[in-house]
Amino acid sequence: MELGLKDKVVICMSSATGIGKGIATEVAREGAKVVICTAEPFKADLEKAQIDIERATGNRPQTFIYDVKDAVSIKRMIDDVASQLGNIYGLVNLCPGPKAGTFENLTEEDWADGYEKCLHSYVNSIRGALPYMKAGGGGRILNSTSSSIKSALDNLILSNTFRMGVVGMSKTMAREFGQYGVLINVMGPGRIYTDRIKYLNNIRGEKQGISEEEYTKRDSTSFPQKRYQTVEEYGRIVAFLISPANSGVSGQAFLCDGAMTDSY
Template sequence: MDLKLTDQRFIVCGASSGFGQAIAKQLLIEGAHVAVVARRGDKLRDTFGHFEDQTEIIEGSLIYSETLDKIETAAKSGAFHGIVFNAGGPPTGTPLQTDMKDWDAAWQLVMRWKIDLSLRLAPLLVEKEYGRMLFVESKSVKQPLPALTLSNAFRAGVVGFAKTLSTEVAPKGVTVNIMAPGAHDTPAIERVIKNNSSSKGISSEKAREQMEQNIPVRRMGTAEEFASLAAWLLSPHSGYVTGQTISHDGGAIAGLFG
């Protein structure tokens, strides 16, 4: 299928590894231009060097206004068709293992910058009467995960914001969707495996095996599989899909609307 992304222009946050990197690569393969954002500019240059003519490097942490300013400037500098909100998650821990410093930091890391950037960029898409906004969160927004208290709370808040935003901008041709990944073989899964290994007193290999056995397809997903769905949601083909939280979890969520 031709996704009709040739010469469209996107911003992908957290593009130095994992889902962000895979999504950016898929968009580039489809012929899009991508502004890739991450703290490590050297990693971005190494990863996307062979797409030099199609990429713009934005270096900086997403929790800082200076980085959001750079992203806003890039969005205003020419054609702009959509953005992928993606970043790492907060530390693991049960509710009683957290303190208010943890909550303040997680608010900055998981939720605040996404709201700030949405308020900056959504009006640009509304003005052009076309756009795609995609939030990469977690299956925890549908089924909270043990010992991921901070992620459970703030990612659910992001979904509430995104769903509400979707109804406001839909009449102007702008879609807002959320992807809810389960276990994928990316760097981010290692902290979950480490936590499971420590809490259960088992090896990392055994913890990984147990996770995979709890997934109906009996394996973890790949970032490339995830990116293929993301690219479709960012394409013109997805114009009738908005306000949705779409799982990509190998069937792991038990509910009817998983």
């Protein structure tokens, strides 16, 4: 299927590593003008991602630096992208995962940090990109979240709370933005072996008195497909949802989890 992404400007937020990098790779494979970005401390990862993506796809993404918790920084970065590359068609929102923990062991600062990363940063990037999409006659937004949008995860109350906020916001925006040709959806991964999952599996393993490696081995074989999902699988679905080939799917929340989650 031809997705129609060639030469479309697509911004992939928080995309120096992991799922974001995987999404950017698949979008680049479709010929889009891909933007990858991250915070200043991870600039080396961003530069490596640029090389890796170009090597894998023959399409060199452009790199930008921004602060996920700074509205001015996000707006400036999006304006710079539009100035240098042209009108923005696609926006993929991701964020660093919030701190793990239960209600009683998280602080006010932890809650504020989770909100700024996992919900408010999405508001700010959409606010920055929407005028360009409207001016261009339409666009696509994909808000990447977590499997917690379908089933609450133990020890992850911040994710359970703010990811659901993204779902409610996205459904409302889909109804508001449809008149402008802007489609918006939510995606959540199941288990994909990124640094984030390694961090969480280490916590889970410690609670069971086993190593992260042993926990991961047991966990990955407990799901219907007997394995974790891959960033490539996730990225391919996202690439479709943010492309012109998707002309009618909007306001929906999906998982790419290999049937891991019990809920519908």
